[in-house]
Structure formats: structure tokens, C-alpha cells
Amino acid sequence: MIEFKNVEKKYPNNVKALEDINIQIPKGEFVAVIGLSGAGKSTLIRCINRMHDITRGKLIVDGIDIGKLRGYEIRKFRQRIGMIFQSFNLVTRISVLKNVLVSLVPELSAWRKVTGIFSREHKIKALTALEQVGILDKAFVRVDQLSGGQQQRVALARTLAQNPEIILADEPIASLDPVTSKQVMNDFKRINEEMGITVIMNIHHVEIALEYAHRILGVRDGRIVYDGSAKDVTEEVLDHIYKGREDVMKEVEGEKVYV
Amino acid sequence: MNLVEKQLYHAPRNNRYILLISAVLVVLFAWSITAVNIENLEQSGMSIAGSILKGIISPDLDLLLATGTQGVAYLLVETIAIAFLGTIIGSILAIPLAFFSASNVVPKPVAFITRLLLIFIRTVPALVYGLMFIRVTGPGPFAGVLTIAVISIGMLAKLYVDAIEDLDTSIFESMTSIGCTTFEKIRYGIIPQLFSVFLSIMIYRFDMNLREASILGLVGAGGIGAPLIFAMNAYRWNEVGSILIGLVVLILIVELTSNKIRTKLVRG
Amino acid sequence: MYDKIFPPKKIVLASGSVVKEKRSRTPIILVLVIVGLILSFRFTNFDFQQLMSRWYEFFVIIGDMIPPKWEYFPSLWQPLLDTIKMSILGSFLGAVVAVPVAFLASTNIIKAKIITMITKVFLSILRTMPTLVSALIATFIFGLGTLAGTVAIFLFTLAYVGKLLYEQIENASMEAFEAMESIGMNKLQAFRYAIFPQILPNYLSTSLFCFEGNVRYAAILGYVGAGGIGLLLNEGLGWRDYASVGMILLMLAITVFLIETISEHFRKKLT
Numbered sequence: 123m124i125e126f127k128n129v130e131k132k133y134p135n136n137v138k139a140l141e142d143i144n145i146q147i148p149k150g151e152f153v154a155v156i157g158l159s160g161a162g163k164s165t166l167i168r169c170i171n172r173m174h175d176i177t178r179g180k181l182i183v184d185g186i187d188i189g190k191l192r193g194y195e196i197r198k199f200r201q202r203i204g205m206i207f208q209s210f211n212l213v214t215r216i217s218v219l220k221n222v223l224v225s226l227v228p229e230l231s232a233w234r235k236v237t238g239i240f241s242r243e244h245k246i247k248a249l250t251a252l253e254q255v256g257i258l259d260k261a262f263v264r265v266d267q268l269s270g271g272q273q274q275r276v277a278l279a280r281t282l283a284q285n286p287e288i289i290l291a292d293e294p295i296a297s298l299d300p301v302t303s304k305q306v307m308n309d310f311k312r313i314n315e316e317m318g319i320t321v322i323m324n325i326h327h328v329e330i331a332l333e334y335a336h337r338i339l340g341v342r343d344g345r346i347v348y349d350g351s352a353k354d355v356t357e358e359v360l361d362h363i364y365k366g367r368e369d370v371m372k373e374v375e376g377e378k379v380y381v
Numbered sequence: 382m383n384l385v386e387k388q389l390y391h392a393p394r395n396n397r398y399i400l401l402i403s404a405v406l407v408v409l410f411a412w413s414i415t416a417v418n419i420e421n422l423e424q425s426g427m428s429i430a431g432s433i434l435k436g437i438i439s440p441d442l443d444l445l446l447a448t449g450t451q452g453v454a455y456l457l458v459e460t461i462a463i464a465f466l467g468t469i470i471g472s473i474l475a476i477p478l479a480f481f482s483a484s485n486v487v488p489k490p491v492a493f494i495t496r497l498l499l500i501f502i503r504t505v506p507a508l509v510y511g512l513m514f515i516r517v518t519g520p521g522p523f524a525g526v527l528t529i530a531v532i533s534i535g536m537l538a539k540l541y542v543d544a545i546e547d548l549d550t551s552i553f554e555s556m557t558s559i560g561c562t563t564f565e566k567i568r569y570g571i572i573p574q575l576f577s578v579f580l581s582i583m584i585y586r587f588d589m590n591l592r593e594a595s596i597l598g599l600v601g602a603g604g605i606g607a608p609l610i611f612a613m614n615a616y617r618w619n620e621v622g623s624i625l626i627g628l629v630v631l632i633l634i635v636e637l638t639s640n641k642i643r644t645k646l647v648r649g
Numbered sequence: 650m651y652d653k654i655f656p657p658k659k660i661v662l663a664s665g666s667v668v669k670e671k672r673s674r675t676p677i678i679l680v681l682v683i684v685g686l687i688l689s690f691r692f693t694n695f696d697f698q699q700l701m702s703r704w705y706e707f708f709v710i711i712g713d714m715i716p717p718k719w720e721y722f723p724s725l726w727q728p729l730l731d732t733i734k735m736s737i738l739g740s741f742l743g744a745v746v747a748v749p750v751a752f753l754a755s756t757n758i759i760k761a762k763i764i765t766m767i768t769k770v771f772l773s774i775l776r777t778m779p780t781l782v783s784a785l786i787a788t789f790i791f792g793l794g795t796l797a798g799t800v801a802i803f804l805f806t807l808a809y810v811g812k813l814l815y816e817q818i819e820n821a822s823m824e825a826f827e828a829m830e831s832i833g834m835n836k837l838q839a840f841r842y843a844i845f846p847q848i849l850p851n852y853l854s855t856s857l858f859c860f861e862g863n864v865r866y867a868a869i870l871g872y873v874g875a876g877g878i879g880l881l882l883n884e885g886l887g888w889r890d891y892a893s894v895g896m897i898l899l900m901l902a903i904t905v906f907l908i909e910t911i912s913e914h915f916r917k918k919l920t
Contacts, residue, residue: 173558199560203558204558205555207551211551211554212552213570215577215578224559227561246660246662249666258668277555280559284559290558409741410737412737415734416731416734416799417738459692459693463692465685465689469686504901505898508869512886517704518703521693522693523693523696525693526693595779613785625778625782629774629777633777
């Protein structure tokens, strides 16, 4: 369960990125965050694993007030939350397996950390994660020889090997073509349904968001302007999320006409 | 202005530029010819050339195949040892210098000063270093090792820097999200990116160092150079022949292998 | 081969899938490198203690070089110019002669294997010869002085540019060449109009790069009597007149830096 209580995020230059956020995300939900670029989608997601610090309010994940975590505790906490990025963020010069193993690094003993020699159990964990996203056969191939879709799956496997309770995804399909996008989204769906992992995803492909997510959060100018089931999203709702300002203008004009 | 006019306008300007460069080249060429004076050309030149050729074609097989410390094989091994050890030491010394001259790691002025230092290190000829190190260690292959180490630093650091400035830092973002410490980020985020590139650069430099090590004998810093020079100065051309054959074969073998390994490292 | 001696490790996953992991080559490479290191330490009489106790001697010499002997400057002028002239002439002639030689070495143009083979072997041998050695041999034939140095630089440039050039020719697109041969041009003409334009920028860039390196080499050729500033370097070092050596090195550094900057400017334009 993730709980935002009156969360506000102000950047050091006093720009407000998030304001008055009050939401609850129960375990196992598939949430898509939509909105214009710069609306605060990415900030919203990054607050959950403390990649960004909030400036006011409370953010509670599974009963932990994450604002109170310090140094080592933050790192420990982050290990429970997986994160996927638009640009995959892999080390392209090494093998797929070695990339997946990176997510197990924090739990290694000191000598293993230095030498980079992983135990059989760790390798099995990583290989299992690769099997879950269907690229087990690529385990010993170098990442730079894979396609974009395959690379995003490696990133997904890296996150799965962490055994997370929540996966945060920041525009995971933005740099993929439509066909591979679907495949990666299907992976997310399977992970969400079969393993019960909560998925919170930023996405600007609205149709895909509506097709896969249970719940849609619409963000505009740092505020949640829509929070509801994907089925209930209509053209008007989308207009409200994406063209909010113009709507207001029209309303004002309308009033002028009728008053 | 349409495209045709644009092209027309561009063409003559480009021509004039090429003409100017050619003229400068011709002048430089004419000027440089004045350096060559043929008066020094000795009459005996042709006959010496003949005997050199004869010596190289009929090498001193005893020397070429000898197994003792005077044999070509031993001298070549010593040369390889000088180049190998020198390359390793130089590669290690070059790493901190490379980081200090990478503009994405240290402030610009620091990077600039380190680069200037590297240019100076690079300009001093190997033979000068050789003579300087002989003052430290006395004549012999040890001085050669130190010389090779120092002359490698400049180029190694320069090539390392390119790799460092190409580092993909997006991996840090995901390692932060995984909960990695700074040490873990360096060990699993930076080192894997640099390792194979650095290794490939080192092998390339080893290849060059082998050639450098083969002439250090000229100043007494060990390797096959000294016997080569002695043989030449004594006009023992068949000895020269056997040493040169050994050297050329060795360098060609090393070059071939190093190219193979490097393609493998780069392509994975 | 390696995989036969050390068979791959089998890893069985919970789902029943079997993954074969090849044995890492790292251990054996590590062992080889360590053995190589130990042998090299032996062969070169590497003595860490000596280095620790006497390393300062190196900096004593550097200390003697600073400040350099400024009044030496006027007498350096001529040999420095000689060095530059040697490099220009040798590089220029070498780069020009490299074109026909590379032409003869390219398997896609010359069909007679024996010719390309001989040319390639010739270039390889020439390239592996250290410049200083060929300069020394040249002094025996052409006498002491700049001519010997120029010849040595010429030979090295020929070998270096020649090799890179024939590699480029062999990688060049052959369609235009074949088209021109089919309309009745001979090999040389077809080469001139179909291949040469493709390789020209790279050829010029390689030649310039080689020239940069040649200035460095030319500086030491005088050491074996092949002309240029190396002769003075040799004298200075012989007399332990390190202030003069410092002056020579300073001049060299400035010259090399200037030439590299100019040449790099043109090379960037070419690519």
C-alpha cells in the first residue's frame, strides 16, 4: 500500500512540481500516470523510492514513513522497489546475465562485491528472472547486440531479480516501436497479474495506458486531476487532463455569453 | 538563392581554397628539399648497400638459432619482457592521469594542466628517458622497463580519456534505484564500461612498445637493440640480418595476435 | 578448445530449464599474466628497492634542465628547421609513393595474387623496421646527414600510409570501378575516377597523421647521425649539459604541439 498524504514537491528554484497529492495505491494494482510532459508525472513516481525528496506532506509505503529514512535505510528500502527507465540504463559492454546480477549486488558479501564472483544461487535467481521475461537464451550475449525491446526486457529482468513488491516504470516504452511496446507491456501485465507486483507507470501513449492499466491517474500542473478506473476514461476526461487550461478559458467565455 | 546558384557560389570558393593549400604544399616541399645535400653521398654507398642486402639474405643461422644469452631468441624474450612490464606499469600510472585530464570528472583548469603535462611527457624522445633512467638504475633492461613505462603514459592517458568522457552515466540512475552504494556504482557501473576498452588500448600500446623496446639498446637500456647496433657498426651484416629477421617475425606475430584480441574485445 | 578441456557448467532452474554457462576464461588469463609478470621481472632485473632508493636521480636531471639554457636558442634554429624539413620531405614523398604501392597491394584491383602478396609482405617488413634502425642503415649507404634521415622517414611513411591505404582500397565500393571498366577504361583510369575519390579524404588524413608522428621520430634520428636536432641532443646528453638538453626539449615540445594543432585542424576538416 502506497499512501500520499498532502504531498508537495518544490524544486530548489521554487518551482512547484507537485501540489496537494492525496492518493492511495493498494498492493497489486496496475496504475498508469498520464499527462503532458512537464506535468509532474516523473516527479510523482520518483518520490515513491526517494529518488526525489518531498517538501511537504507524508509518503507512506507499507506503513513506513519514507521521509524519515536515512542513508543506509533508504538503500535498504529501495531494494524492495524496482525501477524501469526509458533509456534502459544497462551496461552495454557486458553480458545480459551480468547486467541482471547487478541488482543483487547490495546483498553480496564484501569479497564477492570486490571480485564480482557471484554464487550459484544468485545466478539461478538472475536466470529465472530472464526466463520470466522470455529471453533466457540471450543470457550470455552482450547487451549491445540486443534490440531495444530485448534491452528493456533485460532491464525488467534486472528489476525482477530484485524480487520487488512494487515496480516503478518511467516511460518504459517511449523509445520502442509499437510492436515491441506491446510485448514489453504484456510482460508488465503478466508480472502484475501472476506475481501480484504493484506497477506504477508513467506513459504518454494513452491508448496503451487505457488498454493495460486498471487505474488511471491524470496529472496536470503538479496536481491529480483525474483518479479513476481506466474503463471510465472518456474523451472529456482526456481533454480535462491534457487541455485543462483551454477548457477553463472556454467556460469563462461561455459564462460571458450567458450571463 | 536557389540550390543551383548556391552550388555555383560554393564551388569556386572551395577550388580557391584547395589551390591555396596546394601552393603552400609546393612551397613547403621546395623549401624542405634544401635540407638534403647530396655531397655527403659516399661512393661506396652502393657497394655497402649490396653487402647489407647480402648479409640479410644469408643471415647468421648460428646466432639466429642459438639458445644462450647471446642468441637472438634470448634477446627477443628480453625485449618482450621490457615491453610487457613497461606497458603494465605505464597503463597503471596512466589511469589517475587520465581521470585528472577528463573534463567530465575534474574541473576544467585541472584537466587542462594535466593535459599540458601529458603533452610534455609525450614529447621527450624515448632515448632521452632511457639515458635519464640509466642514471637511476645503471645500464640494463631495468632502465628499459622504466623508459617504456614513462613513454607509454602520454598516449595511454590520451586514449583512456576518450573512453572516460564517453562513459554512459545513465546506469547510475538505475543503480541508485536498486539501492547501490557509491563503491558498488563504481565497481559495477564504471569498471565494466572501461575495462575492455582500457585492455584493448593496453594491448595496442604493447604492440608499439615492442618496437620502442627494440631500439632502447642504443643507449644501453637493454633489449635486442644493443647487439644490433654493435653488429652494424662492425659491418657484420649477416649478424644484422639474423637479428632483423627475428625482430620482424616477432613484431609481425605480436601485431597479428594483438589485432585479433582487440577485435574480439571490442565486438565482444 | 578451452570449452573441451573445461566443459560448460550446467545450471538447472526451478522451472526445469537448463542453462549451460561457459567456464570463465578469466582465471587462466590471470595465471598467464602473473607468470608473464614474474618472468619479466626476472628477465629485466627489476629491482624495486633500487627504484625506491634512487628514483630521485631522475628528478635531479629534470632539475638540471630547468631553467633551460636560453642562449642556446640561436644555434638550435638551423637543426630544428632541418628536422622539420626532413619530416616534410620524407612524409610527402612517402605518401606519394604509397599510392602506386597500395594500388599494387589491393586484391580487388590487381588479380595476380603473387603481386599483391609480395607487395604486402614488403610493406609489412618495412613497417616493422624501427625507424632508428632504418636510419642507421641509411647512414651507411647515404652517408651521415639529413639525406639518411629523410630516407628513413620516407620508408616508414611509405609503409604506414601504404598499409592503411590498401586496406581502404580493398574496402572501397567496387560498383563504380566495374562500371568504368565496362565502358572501356583501363584499370588505372577506373581507379583514378572510381576508387580514388572514395579514399582521398582518408588518405590525406592518414598522411597528415603520419607526418605528425614523423616530426617526433625525426627529432631523434640525429642520434645515429641521420641529421637534425637529434645530433645536438646526443651531444648535450653526452656532455651531461642538461640545461641545453632542456632547451632542446622545450623547443621540440613547442614545435610538435604547433604541428599537431595545425595538422589536427586539417584532419578534422577532412573527416
